[in-house]
Each structure stands twice: as C-alpha cells, then as structure tokens.
Amino acid sequence: MRHYIxxxxxxxxxxxxxxxxxxxxxxxxxxxxxxxxxxxxxxxxYAAAFSDVAGFRMASGWYVIALGPxxxxxxxxxxxxxxxxxxxxxxxxVANGDQYRDAFWPxxxxxxxxxxxxxxxxxxxPAIDPxxxxxxxxxxxxIISATPxxxxxxxxxxxxxxxxxxxxxxDARKDxxxxxxxxxxxxxxxxxxxxxxxxASMAAWQEANGHEATGVMTTQQREQIIADRRAIIxxxxxxxxxxxxxxxxxxLPLALVSFDHYEPPFVHFGEKDNSGLRVVLIxxxxxxxxxxxxxxxxxxxxxxxxxxxxSITNSGFxxxxxxxxxxxxxxxxxxxxxxxxxxxxxxxxxADKAARSLAAMQASFKTIGxxxxxxxxxxxxxxxxxxxxxxxxxxxxxxxxxxxxVSATGDVLTTVEAxxxxxxxxxxxxIEATITTQDAALGLAVLTPTKQLAPRFVAAFKADDLRxxxxxxxxxxxxxxxxxxxxxxxxxxxxxxxxxxxxxxxxLSLSSLPGDAGGPVVDGTGAVLGMLMPSAAQGSRVxxxxxxxxxxxxxxxxxxxxxxxxxxxxxxxxxLPPEDLTDLATSMTVLVSCWN
Numbered sequence: 001m002r003h004y005i006x007x008x009x010x011x012x013x014x015x016x017x018x019x020x021x022x023x024x025x026x027x028x029x030x031x032x033x034x035x036x037x038x039x040x041x042x043x044x045x046y047a048a049a050f051s052d053v054a055g056f057r058m059a060s061g062w063y064v065i066a067l068g069p070x071x072x073x074x075x076x077x078x079x080x081x082x083x084x085x086x087x088x089x090x091x092x093x094v095a096n097g098d099q100y101r102d103a104f105w106p107x108x109x110x111x112x113x114x115x116x117x118x119x120x121x122x123x124x125x126p127a128i129d130p131x132x133x134x135x136x137x138x139x140x141x142x143i144i145s146a147t148p149x150x151x152x153x154x155x156x157x158x159x160x161x162x163x164x165x166x167x168x169x170x171d172a173r174k175d176x177x178x179x180x181x182x183x184x185x186x187x188x189x190x191x192x193x194x195x196x197x198x199x200a201s202m203a204a205w206q207e208a209n210g211h212e213a214t215g216v217m218t219t220q221q222r223e224q225i226i227a228d229r230r231a232i233i234x235x236x237x238x239x240x241x242x243x244x245x246x247x248x249x250x251x252l253p254l255a256l257v258s259f260d261h262y263e264p265p266f267v268h269f270g271e272k273d274n275s276g277l278r279v280v281l282i283x284x285x286x287x288x289x290x291x292x293x294x295x296x297x298x299x300x301x302x303x304x305x306x307x308x309x310x311s312i313t314n315s316g317f318x319x320x321x322x323x324x325x326x327x328x329x330x331x332x333x334x335x336x337x338x339x340x341x342x343x344x345x346x347x348x349x350x351a352d353k354a355a356r357s358l359a360a361m362q363a364s365f366k367t368i369g370x371x372x373x374x375x376x377x378x379x380x381x382x383x384x385x386x387x388x389x390x391x392x393x394x395x396x397x398x399x400x401x402x403x404x405x406v407s408a409t410g411d412v413l414t415t416v417e418a419x420x421x422x423x424x425x426x427x428x429x430x431i432e433a434t435i436t437t438q439d440a441a442l443g444l445a446v447l448t449p450t451k452q453l454a455p456r457f458v459a460a461f462k463a464d465d466l467r468x469x470x471x472x473x474x475x476x477x478x479x480x481x482x483x484x485x486x487x488x489x490x491x492x493x494x495x496x497x498x499x500x501x502x503x504x505x506x507x508l509s510l511s512s513l514p515g516d517a518g519g520p521v522v523d524g525t526g527a528v529l530g531m532l533m534p535s536a537a538q539g540s541r542v543x544x545x546x547x548x549x550x551x552x553x554x555x556x557x558x559x560x561x562x563x564x565x566x567x568x569x570x571x572x573x574x575x576l577p578p579e580d581l582t583d584l585a586t587s588m589t590v591l592v593s594c595w596n
Contacts, residue, residue, distance in 0.1 A: 026075035027068035029095040030088045039063030043105040055105030070117045086227035156218040179225045246283035247371040251364035253357040264375045276350030282341040283373035291334045303345045340367045397593035400480035402519035404588045410453025414518035414592045416445045417534045422594035437563040457588040460570040461553040462527035475585035476519030486589040504555040508548045526584045527570030
C-alpha cells in the first residue's frame with residue numbers, strides 16, 4: 001500500500017506540481033491607477049485601514065494595489081468578507097500575481113517575499129484506502145486562473161428589491177435620499193417619500209455606477225452608496241463647525257483644514273498636513289454697496305485666479321475661478337444687513353477632495369445668531385497683518401497708465417509705454433483688452449476691449465489749431481491704480497513743437513505724474529488737442545517738473561485713420577462750464593493696466 005501511495009504522490013507532483021507552485025500565492029486586487037503618484041496616495045489611504053496592503057507595477061504599465069499574500073483559499077475567503085462588509089470596491093477580485101512586477105508599496109519592501117497569510121483551517125488527510133482514493137479522485141483544477149473572474153454574488157430581482165425597499169424605515173429612506181443628494185444625484189426635499197424625483201436620481205446613480213437603471217436600488221446598492229458616503233466622510237473628516245463669532249454653521253473637512261486665525265471679515269482655516277486645500281469664512285455687516293465692494297476686492301486677491309465664471313446680484317455673488325496652478329470658489333449672500341459666505345481655495349492635487357468638501361459645505365451652510373464678525377475682534381500691527389494675510393495679498397498690476405476712448409465701441413488710445421512686456425492688459429481694472437495697432441515712433445497704441453463697450457463720451461479732436469498760450473486740462477490716473485477715478489490737472493500750451501523743433505508734438509507748461517501718460521489733453525471747449533506723452537520721451541535730460549509734452553491731434557488722427565478708426569472731429573465753439581468740462585474729460589479717460 002505504501003508503494004501505491006508513493007507512486008500516487010509522484011504522479012501528482014509530475015502532473016500538477018507546476019500549477020500548484022504558480023498559484024501558491026494569491027492576492028486580493030482592489031484597485032489600479034495609471035501613475036505611481038496616484039497609486040502611492042491610494043495605497044497610503046488603504047494602509048490606514050489594512051495591515052497587508054501591497055503595491056506593484058504591472059506589465060501593462062499601470063500600478064496595482066492589492067492585499068496579501070494569501071494562500072488561494074484564504075484569498076477567496078478574504079475577498080468575500082471584505083466585499084460583504086463594503087470595505088473594498090465591488091469589482092475587486094483574486095489574482096495570482098503573474099502580471100505583478102516591481103513593488104512600490106510598502107516603500108522599501110517587497111511584499112511578494114512576505115510569508116503567506118492563511119485564514120482557512122488546516123486540512124487533515126482522511127483515513128481512507130489510498131487505492132480507492134486514486135480511483136475516485138475528481139479532476140484537480142486550478143483555483144485561480146491568470147485572468148480570474150470576479151465572484152458573482154446572488155442578485156435581487158426587481159420584485160425582491162421593491163419588497164426590501166418597502167420594509168425600510170422612514171429614517172432609512174431619508175438617509176438614502178441624503179446619500180443620493182450628497183453624491184449630486186438628488187436635489188429635492190429629504191422627506192423619505194420616493195416619488196418621481198427620487199426614482200430618477202436612483203436610476204441616474206445606478207447608470208453612473210454600471211448597474212441596470214431600474215429606479216429601484218437593491219439592498220446591495222443601498223449598502224454601497226451609504227458605505228461610500230461614510231468612507232468619504234471619514235477620509236475628509238467632515239464635521240459641523242459652529243463659528244459663533246462669525247454667526248455661521250457649516251460642515252468643514254477637518255482632516256484637511258484647521259482653524260488658523262481671525263482677520264475680519266475673514267475666519268481663516270489653513271491647510272493641514274499639506275492637504276492643498278484651505279477655507280475662509282466671510283462675515284461682516286453691510287449693504288448692497290458693501291457686497292459689491294467685497295466682490296471687487298476679492299477679485300484682486302492672489303488666491304482668486306482671473307479665469308472662470310462670476311455672477312453678482314443685489315443679494316449675493318459667486319466666483320468660480322481657476323488656472324493651471326490654483327482654483328477657488330467663493331459664495332456670499334446679503335440678508336438682514338449681514339454679509340455671510342465662504343471661500344475654498346485648492347491646488348490641482350486636491351481637486352477631488354475639494355469637490356467633495358465643497359458639496360458638503362454648499363449643502364450645510366447657514367447663518368446663525370443674527371451677528372457678524374466684529375471688525376475689532378483682533379488688534380494687529382502692520383507686520384502681523386501681513387503675516388496673517390500671506391497668500392491673500394491683493395493682486396496688483398505691474399504698472400498703470402491712462403488712455404481715452406476714440407470710438408463708440410470702446411477702442412482706447414494710450415501710450416506704448418503702458419504695454420511693454422505685459423502678460424495681459426485691462427481697461428478700468430477688469431475689462432480685458434488686446435493691442436490692435438501701435439506706432440513705436442509716435443509712442444501711440446490702440447487697444448480693443450474683448451467685449452464691446454458703450455462709452456458716455458468719445459474724444460473729438462481739434463487738429464491743425466494748436467496755439468501757444470491756450471489753456472488746457474489733462475485728465476489722467478496720476479497715481480495709477482491708487483485712486484478709483486481720474487484727476488484733472490491744468491496748464492497751458494508753451495510751444496507747438498518739441499524742444500528741438502520736432503513736429504507732431506507740442507510742449508506744455510503742466511506738472512504731470514507717470515500715471516498721467518496716455519491721458520487726453522483738452523481745451524476749454526472739451527476738444528482733444530492731443531495725448532500726454534511719458535516724460536521719458538525727451539531722453540535722459542532732467543527737465544523742470546512743469547514741462548510736459550503731448551502728441552498732437554494731427555498725428556493721432558492720421559494713425560487712427562490708418563488703423564481703420566474714423567476719428568470724431570470737434571465742432572463745439574463755446575467754452576464749457578468747469579463741471580461739464582470735468583465730467584466730459586474724466587468720462588472719456590480710461591485706466592490702462594499692464595499685468596505680469
């Protein structure tokens with residue numbers, strides 16, 4: 001009998017030894033990512049929950065995350081257990097690791113060399129006659145194939161799902177609606193009534209998750225969405241924050257941010273552990289003018305990119321801004337003399353978490369207590385204020401000069417000095433513009449706004465009528481972007497040519513500042529005699545402060561005509577009252593800003 005046993009063992013070794021060796025290690029494969037960085041991030045997250053997380057580069061170039069190694073029976077048992085408890089994705093499966101190459105997790109270790117984890121009880125050989133066993137032994141098949149099939153769980157029929165749903169409590173039905181809302185599939189009342197809207201949202205969720213869109217979720221599907229929400233809430237650390245000083249209640253991702261400081265009207269929550277995300281609560285007393293001012297100020301901050309959508313009404317505003325390096329979302333509302341809201345800022349690496357966090361914040365935000373943040377809550381010197389506002393600095397242009405409207409559609413004449421090495425050009429701070437034409441010899445340039453404008457006043461030129469002694473007024477942004485509107489400076493024509501007799505320019509007795517360059521010079525009737533030139537146009541000479549120069553109307557109208565713009569000619573003969581002259585000159589003047 002022992003002779004038969006030895007022969008039988010030898011036969012098994014010859015026939016099945018290779019298959020047994022290839023399958024002695026098995027893994028529960030739970031996820032694959034296209035890049036190493038993404039895979040390491042996911043492996044780190046799984047490692048917080050499981051002690052046997054492993055990561056490999058696959059032959060295909062993707063990066064796989066798995067649990068193990070197990071013996072085959074233990075791998076199957078582990079897969080069933082974890083899928084039953086909704087702790088791993090439903091499409092997880094058992095793999096033999098044939099496609100696994102270099103290990104990347106745990107860092108510095110090779111999990112393929114670790115001892116097998118065995119969850120199955122040890123098998124003992126039955127005491128039976130070996131010869132009979134040889135005759136009745138069934139064909140041995142590998143437990144795992146190179147491309148294993150996922151375990152198929154029994155599925156409820158539609159009728160089964162309807163019966164299970166009917167047995168749900170009111171709280172369970174509301175919780176399901178809340179989960180559907182949390183993932184963006186449902187936007188109606190959380191009332192536990194499964195009407196047309198709830199059915200449509202269930203079908204949308206089913207379709208998005210690869211299920212048949214019946215509009216009735218099975219028990220397994222309900223468990224899946226609840227477990228998914230619970231897992232994300234835990235990952236983000238979503239908790240309700242009641243900010244008494246600001247009078248705001250909101251759900252914040254406290255695994256990603258933590259309270260930093262007050263800086264009225266802001267409450268800052270800085271990023272935690274380099275999460276790439278931060279939150280700012282907004283709270284201040286105010287009216288419509290305050291709301292509009294806040295809207296304008298926020299858009300000058302470095303954390304609010306220029307690109308994206310903006311919307312403002314009398315009762316609130318939203319800003320949804322983004323560029324390649326940063327994204328931000330701002331919401332504010334005006335009610336009962338109080339302005340409340342929030343701002344979320346994130347980097348590209350935090351985009352997914354930011355989207356989940358923002359959804360929770362939008363769903364939970366509410367004002368409480370009928371109070372706003374006290375402007376005197378903290379007392380800071382300038383150095384402390386700059387330190388606390390790091391990253392919230394006001395975005396400023398590299399330089400600003402003046403310009404003025406030369407067409408009814410908003411074309412603007414300015415000096416070429418304002419346009420040197422600009423990443424972007426704006427008119428009146430927030431209107432994008434492009435260079436239509438420029439003449440470096442004359443120092444003139446024409447800008448066209450990206451959207452058509454309707455200026456109140458357009459320059460009307462008086463050519464070939466420049467006289468020495470004519471009293472003039474210059475409209476310009478003397479202090480660049482420091483003041484909200486242009487100022488008027490008065491002077492007179494000193495000569496109809498330059499200091500060296502140059503034609504096309506005239507000398508003025510008028511004290512100007514760098515920001516005035518590009519502004520219109522008008523006479524008492526409001527006619528434009530020319531454009532103020534930068535002081536550098538006269539070379540390196542140090543001239544008296546009251547000496548300025550203009551490019552004449554004749555030079556300007558010739559250039560405009562060549563650019564396809566028909567210049568308006570002055571016809572008014574009577575002198576305007578001072579207030580009317582100021583209104584006309586300043587209304588046609590534009591702030592031209594050059595940004596990096």
